[in-house]
Amino acid sequence: MITAQWAAWLEHSPLGEWMRTSGSAYPIVNLIHLAGLVLLLGAMLLLDLRLLGLARKFPLPDVSALLTPLAAGGLALLLASGALLFAADAGPLLDNPLFFIKLACIALGIANALLFRKLWSGRPEAWDLAAPALGRVQAAASLALWIAAGTLGRLLAYF
Numbered sequence: 001m002i003t004a005q006w007a008a009w010l011e012h013s014p015l016g017e018w019m020r021t022s023g024s025a026y027p028i029v030n031l032i033h034l035a036g037l038v039l040l041l042g043a044m045l046l047l048d049l050r051l052l053g054l055a056r057k058f059p060l061p062d063v064s065a066l067l068t069p070l071a072a073g074g075l076a077l078l079l080a081s082g083a084l085l086f087a088a089d090a091g092p093l094l095d096n097p098l099f100f101i102k103l104a105c106i107a108l109g110i111a112n113a114l115l116f117r118k119l120w121s122g123r124p125e126a127w128d129l130a131a132p133a134l135g136r137v138q139a140a141a142s143l144a145l146w147i148a149a150g151t152l153g154r155l156l157a158y159f
């Protein structure tokens with residue numbers, strides 16, 4: 001199958017070989033992946049809980065302005081380092097259903113965040129007075145999707 005051939009090519013490419021055989025590459029990239037996880041999950045946890053009504057004394061536009069760039073930076077680190085981790089073990093990962101569920105959670109999390117911006121970013125001040133039900137569902141879904149992606153990433157080492 002074409003994906004299996006591609007996975008074998010990637011695994012045995014200079015990048016894949018380097019990620020697997022260099023003693024320090026995989027641990028360092030893994031640490032970068034974890035740093036991205038802390039930035040993304042930490043920022044999204046606080047932002048989504050604020051959107052769901054927690055800590056209303058902090059103005060939403062300020063909270064969003066502080067946390068959104070941190071979350072985006074974390075996501076960028078995760079995507080770049082995740083691609084390198086994938087190159088080291090592409091074949092086994094493509095055989096693992098958990099990996100596809102994790103990728104689906106990431107894709108849904110990104111789509112949800114973009115849709116949220118498009119629908120509601122014009123009215124952050126009004127949010128606390130009349131938060132739209134769909135917006136609240138999106139904030140809860142965001143929490144669930146990012147926590148699921150992080151949990152599945154950790155579980156990949158065991159299944």
Ligand code: HEM
Nearest residue numbers: 030037078079082083085086106146149150153154156157
């Ligand atoms: C497309 C983007 C991503 C790719 C390709 C990717 C790929 C990977 C790979 C290959 C591993 C190593 C799994 C193993 O032990 O065999 C990993 C670990 C992990 N990933 Fe990702 N990842 C991505 C994004 C994310 C995101 C967005 C999160 C969190 C929200 C995340 C959380 C984790 C966690 C917690 C680990 C375990 C790290 C450890 O145990 O040291 N990843 N990822």
